[in-house]
Amino acid sequence: MQITEVFTPPQVIQVSDLAHEIWREYYPAIIGHEQVEYMLENFQSPKAILSQINEGYRYFLLSY
Secondary structure, three states, X not given: OEEEEOOOHHHHHHHHHHHHHHHHHHOHHHHOHHHHHHHHHHHOOXXXXXXXXXXXXXXXXXXX
16 A cells, blocks of 8 residues: 655645545435535635645545
């Protein structure tokens, strides 16, 4: 397994894409579609992720 810290725009987009796929698959039944879309836009969009990284958050990608 390889663990890669996310820094580059393509990596940020990959994380955002994964978040969108996962959230839309599993969370609407729990919190509803509107809340899922709100969370994705405000916390898991590429812009939000870049902002979080600039604030000191760390994201990682795992690959085999």
